[in-house]
Amino acid sequence: MIKTIKLFFAIAFFAIGINLQAQEQDPVVKNILDEATNNSQLEILAHELLDVIGPRLVGTPQMQQAHDWAVDTYSRWGISARNEQWGEWKAWERGITHIDMLQPRVQTLDGMQLAWNPSTGPKGVTAEVVTIPTVKDSLDFQRWMKTIKGKFVLASMYQITGRPDYNWEEFATQASFEKMKQERDSLENAWRANMERTGYGRREIHQALEEAGAAGIITSYWSKGFGSNKIFSARTKTIPTIDIELEDYTMLYRLAEYGNKPIVKIVAESKDLGVAPTYNTLAEIKGTEKPDEYVVLSAHFDSWDGGTGATDNGTGTLVMMEAMRILKKVYPNPKRTILVGHWGSEEQGLNGSRAFVEDHPEIVKNTQAMFNQDNGTGRVVNLSGAGFLHSYEYLSRWLEAVPKDITKHIETHFPGSPSGGGSDNASFLAAGAPAFNLSSLSWSYWNYTWHTNRDTYDKIVFDDVRSNAILTAILVYMACEDPNRTSTEKIVLPVDSRTGEQRTWPEPRSPERRGGLD
Structure with a gap:
C-alpha cells in the first residue's frame, strides 16, 4: 500500500514537472x-x-x-x-464649457456640458439659480413652473456630505456615521416622493422644465467618491444642461435655499455636426x-x-x-x-x-x-x-x-x-x-x-x-x-427564484443603427 502511494505521488510529481517544463519550453x-x-x-x-x-x-x-x-x-x-x-x-463635438458664479460673489465652478447638448454660443447664458420646491401635487408643481422662465433649475437632490462612506467609516464615531446615513436615507426618500408628486419621471422632468421656459438645467450626478461625478447625455433640446461637481452644486443649492439668489453664467460652445x-x-x-x-x-x-x-x-x-x-x-x-x-x-x-x-x-x-x-x-x-x-x-x-x-x-x-x-x-x-x-x-x-x-x-x-x-x-x-473545436453545448438553466419560471438563454437583439436621429 505504501509503495502504491509513493508510486502515485512519483507519477503525479513527474506529470507536474513535465507540465511546468512544457510551459517553460x-x-x-x-x-x-x-x-x-x-x-x-x-x-x-x-x-x-x-x-x-x-x-x-x-x-x-x-x-x-x-x-x-x-x-x-x-x-x-x-x-x-x-x-x-x-x-x-x-x-456632435464638445467645445469649451465655462461656468462662473457671478452673485453673491465671483467663483469659477467645476462642471461640464452633457453630451449632444446644443451650444449656448460664445456669449453664454446668465440667470438666477433656483431649486425644485417641495410640492403637494402635480397641480402645485405646475403653478411653480410658471415662475421659472429665464432661470437655471437645480434638478438633482442635495447631498448632505461629499465624503464617501469609507471615509466616514475610518474617522467618524459609529453614532455619527449612523446618524448621517439615516439623514441621507430620509432625504433620498423625500426627494423621490416629491418627484412622484410632480407628475414627472426622472427622465421626463428635464423636458418639462425646458418647455416651461427654464434658461437651463444644472445637475450633479455624484458618484459617491471624492470629486467624482457620472457624466452622461443631456435630455434638453434647446437649453444648456450641465453637470457640476458636488462641492459647487451643493454650494449653489444652499445659496438658493437660504435666499441669496445666486446668479450663474454658462458658456458651452459645442457644435452640432449633423x-x-x-x-x-x-x-x-x-x-x-x-x-x-x-x-x-x-x-x-x-x-x-x-x-x-x-x-x-x-x-x-x-x-x-x-x-x-x-x-x-x-x-x-x-x-x-x-x-x-x-x-x-x-x-x-x-x-x-x-x-x-x-x-x-x-x-x-x-x-x-x-x-x-x-x-x-x-x-x-x-x-x-x-x-x-x-x-x-x-x-x-x-x-x-x-x-x-x-x-x-x-x-x-x-x-x-x-x-x-x-x-x-x-x-x-x-x-x-x-x-x-x-x-x-x-x-x-x-x-x-x-x-x-x-x-x-x-x-x-x-x-x-x-x-x-x-x-x-x-x-x-x-x-x-487546440486540435478540437470548442463545445457550445449549453447548460440547462435553473428556475428563476423570483418568477418560478425556467430561465432561458439570452436571445440576440438588434442594434440601434440611427442613434439620436429618429
Missing part, C-alpha cells in the same frame, strides 16, 4: 512573455489614445480619429485592419490551417466623455491591441484566424457588437472562443464558463499554459451562467458563441472611474494591464492551437 509562450515584458507598447499606446485623441463619444470627430488611428497602428504592425460601418449617429457614420474597427491575422474558424479578441472602443475613457474602456482596448501586436510578432501564422473587434457605441447598448453579430453570422457560427475585457484597469481575477457545459475542459487546459503568477489571482466558475448584457461578450453569447469575459479587479472602478470625470490616464495600473495582455495573448494562442 513552449517557444511561443516564452516569446509572448519576453515581448510583453521587455518591449511593451502599452504606455505609448495609452498616450496616443487617451492624451492625444481623448474621449471617444459616438458621433464625435474624436471617435472617428480613434478608429483611423487604430487602423493606422495595426497597419504599421503588419496587421490587416479596416473600419466597417454599421450605422449612423447624431454628430450626421456621422459609426464604425467597428476590425483587424485580423489570417489562419493557415483553419482560416474560417475564429478566435476573437474584444473590447469596446467608445466611451463617455467626462474624462478620457481610460479605464472604460481604454484599458481593454490597450490589452487587445497589445495582445495582437505580440501575437503578430511571435505567432504570425496561427492555425485559426485571429480577429479583434473594437466596437462602437457599446455605451448606448452594445450597438457595435450587436451589429457585427447580426451582419456576420458566418463568423459567429465559426467562433472557437471570444475573449472580452471591459471593466477597468485591474488584473483579471474572474473567469466564468458563461453557461457552456464543457467550458471547464478547454478553458482550464488553456489556462495551464499561463504563468502561475497570473493564474493564481484568477477565480474560475464552471460552467457559470450566460450574461444577458453589460458588455460585448453578451452579444456573441446570445448568438450561441463561446464568449468569455475577462473580469478585472475593481481598483474603485464603480465610484471613481466608471463613466466619470475622473476616468483618465493617471488611473491606469500598467502592471495589471500588462498581465492582462499576456493572459489574453496566451489564451488566444492556445485556442488557435
